[in-house]
Amino acid sequence: MHEALAAIAEQIRAAAARHEPLRIRAGGSKDFYGNPPRGTVLDPRALCGIVSYEPTELALTVRCGTPLAQVEAALDEQGQMLAFEPPHYGRDATIGGCIASALAGPRRASAGYSYGGVRDFVLGAKLLDGQAQLLSFGGMVMKNVAGYDVARLLTGSLGVLGVIIEVSLKVVPKHQVERTLRFVMSEAAALHQLNAWGAQPLPISASAWHTEALFVRLSGSAAAIEAAAARLGGKLIEAGVAAQFWRGLREQTDTFFAGEAPLWRLSVPSSGAPVELGTQQLIEWGGALRWLRCTHGTAQIRARAQALGGHATLFRGGDRTQGVFTPLAPAVAAIHRRLRAQFDPHGIFDAGRMYPESHDANHAR
Amino acid sequence: MNQSIDLERQRQVVTALRTVLSESCVLYREEDTRPFECDGLTLYRQVPMAVALPETESQVAQILKLCHTLQVPVVPRGAGTGLSGSALPHAGGVLLSMAKFNRILELDGIARTATVQPGVRNLAISEAAAAHRLYYAPDPSSQIACTIGGNVAENSGGVHCLKYGLTVHNVLRVRALTVTGEALEFGGRALDSPGLDLLAVVIGSEGMLAVTTEVTVRLVPLPQLARCIMASFAQVTDACHAVAALIAAGIIPAGLEMLDQAASRLVEPFAHAGYDLDAAAVLLCESDGTPEEVSDEIQHMSAVLRSAHATRVQVSNSESERLRFWAGRKNAFPAAGRAAPAYYCMDGTIPRRHLAEMLLSIQSMERKYDLQCPNVFHAGDGNLHPLILFDDSDADSVARAEQFGAEILEKTVQLGGTISGEHGIGVEKLNQMCSQFDRATLDAFGAVKQAFDPSGLLNPGKVVPTLHRCGEYAGMKVRAAAAPFPDLPRF
Numbered sequence: 001m002h003e004a005l006a007a008i009a010e011q012i013r014a015a016a017a018r019h020e021p022l023r024i025r026a027g028g029s030k031d032f033y034g035n036p037p038r039g040t041v042l043d044p045r046a047l048c049g050i051v052s053y054e055p056t057e058l059a060l061t062v063r064c065g066t067p068l069a070q071v072e073a074a075l076d077e078q079g080q081m082l083a084f085e086p087p088h089y090g091r092d093a094t095i096g097g098c099i100a101s102a103l104a105g106p107r108r109a110s111a112g113y114s115y116g117g118v119r120d121f122v123l124g125a126k127l128l129d130g131q132a133q134l135l136s137f138g139g140m141v142m143k144n145v146a147g148y149d150v151a152r153l154l155t156g157s158l159g160v161l162g163v164i165i166e167v168s169l170k171v172v173p174k175h176q177v178e179r180t181l182r183f184v185m186s187e188a189a190a191l192h193q194l195n196a197w198g199a200q201p202l203p204i205s206a207s208a209w210h211t212e213a214l215f216v217r218l219s220g221s222a223a224a225i226e227a228a229a230a231r232l233g234g235k236l237i238e239a240g241v242a243a244q245f246w247r248g249l250r251e252q253t254d255t256f257f258a259g260e261a262p263l264w265r266l267s268v269p270s271s272g273a274p275v276e277l278g279t280q281q282l283i284e285w286g287g288a289l290r291w292l293r294c295t296h297g298t299a300q301i302r303a304r305a306q307a308l309g310g311h312a313t314l315f316r317g318g319d320r321t322q323g324v325f326t327p328l329a330p331a332v333a334a335i336h337r338r339l340r341a342q343f344d345p346h347g348i349f350d351a352g353r354m355y356p357e358s359h360d361a362n363h364a365r
Numbered sequence: 366m367n368q369s370i371d372l373e374r375q376r377q378v379v380t381a382l383r384t385v386l387s388e389s390c391v392l393y394r395e396e397d398t399r400p401f402e403c404d405g406l407t408l409y410r411q412v413p414m415a416v417a418l419p420e421t422e423s424q425v426a427q428i429l430k431l432c433h434t435l436q437v438p439v440v441p442r443g444a445g446t447g448l449s450g451s452a453l454p455h456a457g458g459v460l461l462s463m464a465k466f467n468r469i470l471e472l473d474g475i476a477r478t479a480t481v482q483p484g485v486r487n488l489a490i491s492e493a494a495a496a497h498r499l500y501y502a503p504d505p506s507s508q509i510a511c512t513i514g515g516n517v518a519e520n521s522g523g524v525h526c527l528k529y530g531l532t533v534h535n536v537l538r539v540r541a542l543t544v545t546g547e548a549l550e551f552g553g554r555a556l557d558s559p560g561l562d563l564l565a566v567v568i569g570s571e572g573m574l575a576v577t578t579e580v581t582v583r584l585v586p587l588p589q590l591a592r593c594i595m596a597s598f599a600q601v602t603d604a605c606h607a608v609a610a611l612i613a614a615g616i617i618p619a620g621l622e623m624l625d626q627a628a629s630r631l632v633e634p635f636a637h638a639g640y641d642l643d644a645a646a647v648l649l650c651e652s653d654g655t656p657e658e659v660s661d662e663i664q665h666m667s668a669v670l671r672s673a674h675a676t677r678v679q680v681s682n683s684e685s686e687r688l689r690f691w692a693g694r695k696n697a698f699p700a701a702g703r704a705a706p707a708y709y710c711m712d713g714t715i716p717r718r719h720l721a722e723m724l725l726s727i728q729s730m731e732r733k734y735d736l737q738c739p740n741v742f743h744a745g746d747g748n749l750h751p752l753i754l755f756d757d758s759d760a761d762s763v764a765r766a767e768q769f770g771a772e773i774l775e776k777t778v779q780l781g782g783t784i785s786g787e788h789g790i791g792v793e794k795l796n797q798m799c800s801q802f803d804r805a806t807l808d809a810f811g812a813v814k815q816a817f818d819p820s821g822l823l824n825p826g827k828v829v830p831t832l833h834r835c836g837e838y839a840g841m842k843v844r845a846a847a848a849p850f851p852d853l854p855r856f
Contacts, residue, residue: 056609057716057747079615108556111586112654113528113617119562120534133805141714142746143531143786145520145569146794146801147828148813152533152565160561173615195475199499201586201655223657267555271476288556310555325559331549335816336561342812354560 004046004065008163009132011042016130016346023350024159026065027092030101032316034158034353035324044096044163050074051166052140059123059140061168064096071095075171083107083114083121083172085206087250099125099167102156105250106206109270109285110219111198114172114205119155124168127154127161130344140168160351161343175205175219180242181234183214187274187283190214194286195271202228208249209283210256217246249284256282256291262318264301266290268310277304291315298322323356367402367411368456375414378437378459382417385427392416401460404445404452405507407757408709408767409792413440413454420465422578426546429576432459433545433820440824441572443484443515446507448710449791451518451571451827458825461576463514469493470579477584478537478554483514483577487521490582499584502529505787506695514577520569522787524620524694525651527745531787533568535583541567541575544818554581566813571789572824574817588653591619592663593687596670597644597677601625604646605720607673608744611650612717614669616662620651621745622694625724628739628752629693635700638693641677648675648744649690697741697752705737705754709766713777714786717747726776727751734769736762748786749777775800790828798828799835807835 015022021039031037045065053060055078062071068088075081085105086098102118109115124138127150138144138151154164185193190209197204197216205219216232218225229236237245248254257263266275270287279294292301298314305312311326328336340351375393382391392398393415402410414437419425432439438458445452454460466482469490473479474497479490487508491500504523505511511521517539520532529535538552552564567574598604604623611618624632624647629640640647650670652662667678681687693700701708715723724740731738742749751773755766774784774797784790784797798807810829814821830838 054716054718056613057718058612059716102557102562116530116534117557119565120530129809135806135809136803137806137809139781139783141716141748141782141786142527143522143714143743143748144783145785145787145789146783146798147790147806147810148566148574149520149533149569150566150809150813153562153813155565156557156562173617176615195477199474199477199497199586201588203654203658220654221658221661223661224655227655227657267557269476269478269554271473285556310553311559313559328560329549331543331547332551332560332563335549335563338816338819339561339813342816343809 002047005128005134005165008042008044008047009128009134012128012130012132012163012348015040015348016132019346020348021350022348024100024163026094026097027090029088029090029093030097033101033103035320035356037350037353039350042163045094047165055080057140058142058171059168060171061140061166062095063166064094064164066095068093068095068098079174080171081174082169083110083116084118085250086118087252089251095167096164099155099164100157100159106208106217106246106284109288110205111203112220114219119152121170122151122155122167123170125151125154125164126166127163128165129162130346130348134165138168142170158354160340160349160354162349177222177225178205178217178219179225179229180215180217180237180245181229181232182237183216183234184212185209185214186212187281190283191274191287197232198270198286202232204286206246207284207286210281215245217242256280256293260317261293262295262314263316264292264294265313265315266292266301266305266308266310268305268308272308272310275304275308277301302326325354370412370414370456374457378435379415381431381435382415382428382459385424385431386417386419390418390420392418401442401445401454401462404442404447404450406448406450406791406793407707408763409450409453411454411456413460414457416460416462418462418465422542422548425461425576425578426542426548428459428461429542429544429546433822436820436822438822438825439544441518441576443512443518444486444510446511447515447519447789447791448712449785449789449793451789451791451824453792455825463512466514466578472497474499476554478581479584480579480581481513483517483580484512487511487513487516494584495587497584498587500587501582502535502585503532506698513580513582517568517577517580518570518572519787519789522743522746522748524622524743527621527743528617528619529585533565536564536568536580537583538581539564539567539577540579541577543575544820544823549575569789571791571828573814573827574823576823590656590659591651591653591687592659593620593681593690594650594663594666594670595640595679595690596648596650596675597641598646598648598674599644599676601646601724602721603674604648605717607648607670607675608717608720610669610673611666614665616666616669618650618666618745619653620649621743622649623647623742623744624694624697625740627737628697628741631704631739632693632697632700635703636693636696638689640693644676649694694741701739701752701754705756707755707757709753709755709770710788711749711751711753711770711773712785712788713774713782714746714748715777715780715782717744719780719782720744720747723749723776723780727773730769730772734765736765736769738769743786746786747782771797792827795830795834796838798830799838804832804835
């Protein structure tokens, strides 16, 4: 067993013996995300490095503590990328945190082969569960239906089922050309336009609307981009400015995200009506992601998201006492509880990160 | 197999089912239940104790409740086209046919989604969406018959999934009933949901975690144009290298399929696709998108194929020609059915770099088991479909076919692949699950099953092998290896 792996297993065993809660944390770039973390820190960063990367297989296997930047640099050298354009939120982001949080960037709602969230590109994963057993799910191949798809279940699990040790990902070729267009448009017009374009075979890889301006990024072959740009119109944005703009969105360094006002993330059907809560707003993913800056009450925002057919997360700041995620339906919560009892029988992993205290009471501690 | 039915128990269960369903929707006489004895994998057969044909979600919920009370296993079934026996009935169980759930509930051209009942056929979704110039991307070969409920159960693929993904990438939401008949939803109409991604684990769970009653799928724009290249190769290894060369060139073809010579010769008289019968392997390589994209990509792909030693490169010049190229590939299974009394379709996926090695191994197995095995496969995904031709009226031929299949699966695991790319484990590959996964991981699958279905009544005996079974299989393998001349056929 890898020395670092053995050390993590030992820390899990010791915590289990003492019924002491563990908080899985590497670079801490996503400390702000989820309910307030608790427990003794388990830092898996000693477990790092790319295990295998075969560009012609479109597959990469990497240990959890590997810096996200290192993974992206290795892919870039071969003209490939992580399709879901994950946010780093800091220099210390690791691939483990990327998988555990399942946060995807602007390319999430892209057309074509780069469409999909983090879990859509997960091929396999290794896990140390609450009894320090090493489990291996999925594999390194593109198609795999042997056994339940636990590797994707671990994606976005915020560490509540165990420590993600290693992950295999499908990677994709970078697009030859990217071009960004700008349009002046109201919110309602932009939502209408984005959905209309989404129903057409256009190489749109990202979109963003804020204060009457709609930005659309096209990605693909030179000829395809030329033809699409001619069809869409709009004003061409200089490449350097455009790259900085999309980076600002992906990393939330854009001025929209500055300041202390609570940041809400509403994930809704792209065709959902305008939110109309009278807040500062930024729209991504062709209309499917609405960021709000406001101090409205949790109940009001959740109700609005639900009415639009989606859910709301208190992403940064604000009053986090009511839980930052939309509560689960009771039948679904029961499955969550039983899954955690199976994977983490001693209840040592920081489940509070995903579930507020009130929902946690039933889990044996 | 084919255990007999406990008639006393049958009377009890049928009486209970009739409190929920009309008489015509409860089948129990053998002449009525016989058609349900197997799915697309005909090697395994079992007549169910009873067949229930509900028409509403509330009836399904009541059936599940009463079966739970009576502790009767329930096996859900769609169109029964599955190829791994995951819809194989249980002698003491109710076969829950979802055939009557055949309505498209909503087709939203703006949100690009369709919400359908589980018994809706895969192709019917695309046909309905065509009015909006949209379609449902996953296209298993059985798409004219297979249902979306079955696709969800198996995480079905198709020839376009390298670019457009599998079922799991194209389903947004599943409404389902738990084993106790409680309704719940996995996923939603948005692109993500709070909490653990239970949708991802329900898709591909072979009807063992919940009973699907409604599915919302993502629709994508119909490409303006699609063209296909048919390339011939003098060596199978050249064709395999060409596949890697295409990927290395940064191309994700809409479809990338290979047929070996035996397969081309098998399908040509049946499908008249125009395949090069002198080629050791034929590659079908598709581009779709806008006319500009397609023109660019076809040019790029043709150049890569030529430099990878293609002996002939032919590009479809019309939609009918493109469909003709595909006709051979899509009809490989029926053609196999015509060429031999029976065929056994395998489904391993391996890292693409081992394709040539795998094909050579299969050739030597053909000699070892004295059976023919043409190969068609999703080359882009490394997903192989060797078709073992055998005679199902000859017990010896059946036994050789089963052993041939098992050896292919073992080789798949050895090469770092998986025993199933898209057809599922069902009952067929239970033994090889013991080879691919260690006990702790198999127990974790058992734990997932427990979390969704603590009673273990939903489709029992599939996917996750028991400790006992793995022990017996390990013993069998040891004995086979210890026998003298293990490579000689012994029939």
